[in-house]
Amino acid sequence: MNTKFPFTPAMKMADVIHxxxxxxxxxxxxxxxxxxxxxxxxxxxxxxxxxVGFFIEIINSYHNKSYFPTEQLQHFSxxxxxDYLTKxxxxxxxxxxxxxxxxxDSLIENVDGNTQNIVLLQEFFNNYKNELVSHFKSEEEExxxxxxxxxxxxxxxxxxxxxxxxxxxxxxxxxxxxxxxxEETLFDLKNLIIKFFPTHQKSSRHCQRLLIELFRLxxxxxxxxxxxxxxxxxxxxxxxxxxxxxxxxxxxxxK
Amino acid sequence: xxxKQKASKVYIASKQVLWRFGVKSVIHDLGIMADIEEFxxxxxxxxxxxxxxxxxxxxxxxxxxxxxLMLDRLFQVAHTCNVLVIGDGDYPGCRSISSSDGFNEVLxxxxxxxxxxxxxxERYDDLNKLSDRELEVLKEVxxxxxxxxxxxxxHISINTVITHRKNITEKLxxxxxxxxxxxxxxxxxxSPEDSQQ
Ligand SMILES: [Fe+2]
Ligand SMILES: [Fe+2]
Numbered sequence: 001m002n003t004k005f006p007f008t009p010a011m012k013m014a015d016v017i018h019x020x021x022x023x024x025x026x027x028x029x030x031x032x033x034x035x036x037x038x039x040x041x042x043x044x045x046x047x048x049x050x051x052v053g054f055f056i057e058i059i060n061s062y063h064n065k066s067y068f069p070t071e072q073l074q075h076f077s078x079x080x081x082x083d084y085l086t087k088x089x090x091x092x093x094x095x096x097x098x099x100x101x102x103x104x105d106s107l108i109e110n111v112d113g114n115t116q117n118i119v120l121l122q123e124f125f126n127n128y129k130n131e132l133v134s135h136f137k138s139e140e141e142e143x144x145x146x147x148x149x150x151x152x153x154x155x156x157x158x159x160x161x162x163x164x165x166x167x168x169x170x171x172x173x174x175x176x177x178x179x180x181x182x183e184e185t186l187f188d189l190k191n192l193i194i195k196f197f198p199t200h201q202k203s204s205r206h207c208q209r210l211l212i213e214l215f216r217l218x219x220x221x222x223x224x225x226x227x228x229x230x231x232x233x234x235x236x237x238x239x240x241x242x243x244x245x246x247x248x249x250x251x252x253x254x255k
Numbered sequence: 256x257x258x259k260q261k262a263s264k265v266y267i268a269s270k271q272v273l274w275r276f277g278v279k280s281v282i283h284d285l286g287i288m289a290d291i292e293e294f295x296x297x298x299x300x301x302x303x304x305x306x307x308x309x310x311x312x313x314x315x316x317x318x319x320x321x322x323x324l325m326l327d328r329l330f331q332v333a334h335t336c337n338v339l340v341i342g343d344g345d346y347p348g349c350r351s352i353s354s355s356d357g358f359n360e361v362l363x364x365x366x367x368x369x370x371x372x373x374x375x376x377e378r379y380d381d382l383n384k385l386s387d388r389e390l391e392v393l394k395e396v397x398x399x400x401x402x403x404x405x406x407x408x409x410h411i412s413i414n415t416v417i418t419h420r421k422n423i424t425e426k427l428x429x430x431x432x433x434x435x436x437x438x439x440x441x442x443x444x445x446s447p448e449d450s451q452q
Contacts, residue, residue: 185431188429192441196441
């Protein structure tokens with residue numbers, strides 16, 4: 001099968017996974033469980049109450065990096081996008097990060113001799129983790145609710161003054177500037193292990209597993225950040241403009 | 256992001272533009288970081304060559320008539336250069352690619368050629384070794400000092416500090432201060448107490 005070819009709703013869900021096993025965590029994030037027999041993507045999605053168009057674009061954006069469906073994804077509601085992003089945060093915090101933490105712990109248990117270097121690695125990872133978690137937290141507490149408020153205001157055509165003020169400021173633009181730094185830190189962690197960590201026979205197996213998980217996390221986060229940068233931020237901007245226009249139109253009418 | 260070596264300084268000499276283009280493409284496709292200069296005559300080439308240059312790729316035809324003599328002259332001015340001759344002759348001290356070499360052999364030979372650096376006697380490892388000054392700067396960075404403070408402490412300008420930091424990051428491929436600190440600790444450049452500042 002041509003791996004560059006985008007998936008469609010008519011495909012069998014099983015074939016999607018067979019052609020790219022990296023999609024397993026993404027499918028899980030949507031709350032889809034295995035055992036779907038020969039059902040199509042469309043069937044599985046309707047059964048789980050999932051917007052199939054959105055699901056397809058998300059898996060396609062993972063599947064082929066040169067195909068990032070910026071425009072297509074922007075058509076979906078902010079609510080849907082935010083729901084997915086929040087689920088992804090949960091996946092990192094509840095599964096991925098603890099898994100990596102455990103691998104580092106088992107590395108410490110299995111090291112021959114001095115644990116000093118691995119403790120350094122652990123501290124480095126813990127700091128990274130804290131920064132990542134606080135990044136997620138500020139998105140969930142500030143950015144995501146803001147998108148909700150904008151959508152509500154647009155729908156009800158009722159714009160609170162504080163929201164209008166926020167919409168007119170550059171407030172949202174600064175939100176995703178942590179991405180670069182977080183990416184650099186994760187890259188450093190990988191590179192420190194690959195290039196500068198002396199490993200021994202006993203620890204080498206654990207190191208391999210750790211590295212593979214770090215690469216997977218990196219790939220996943222890259223996609224997550226791309227959805228925020230290329231889809232969510234432009235979405236916020238367009239909602240802001242709509243809300244400002246609505247407000248101006250309302251004013252003109254009342255004059 | 257991809258692994259970066261310090262760029263090799265490469266001189267390519269051949270009359271034919273297509274020939275030079277071919278060599279450049281191979282270098283590029285192998286992912287070799289190269290700063291390339293091109294020459295079309297042997298005279299022009301011999302006059303510009305110097306020890307800054309790390310790798311030379313020569314077309315045999317360019318010095319066919321007086322080959323050995325030219326190579327002797329070349330090694331006099333640039334005795335630390337690695338030389339690759341493309342042609343069927345036998346040239347002592349040089350690597351060569353002959354007309355019977357297939358595609359994979361050519362790629363292998365190019366890779367081996369660029370993995371070597373006579374000036375340092377060894378391979379990438381040494382090319383990416385930090386200089387004494389860079390090590391000093393790295394220690395200061397790991398201790399948590401800012402650029403301005405480092406400049407004062409080492410009696411160098413702030414621009415020099417920035418240049419050193421850029422080189423350190425390029426050579427080690429570590430960008431964050433936290434990462435550099437771990438590197439310094441692993442290699443015992445600073446003690447754990449130093450990093451607590
Ligand atoms: Fe996020
Ligand atoms: Fe983010």
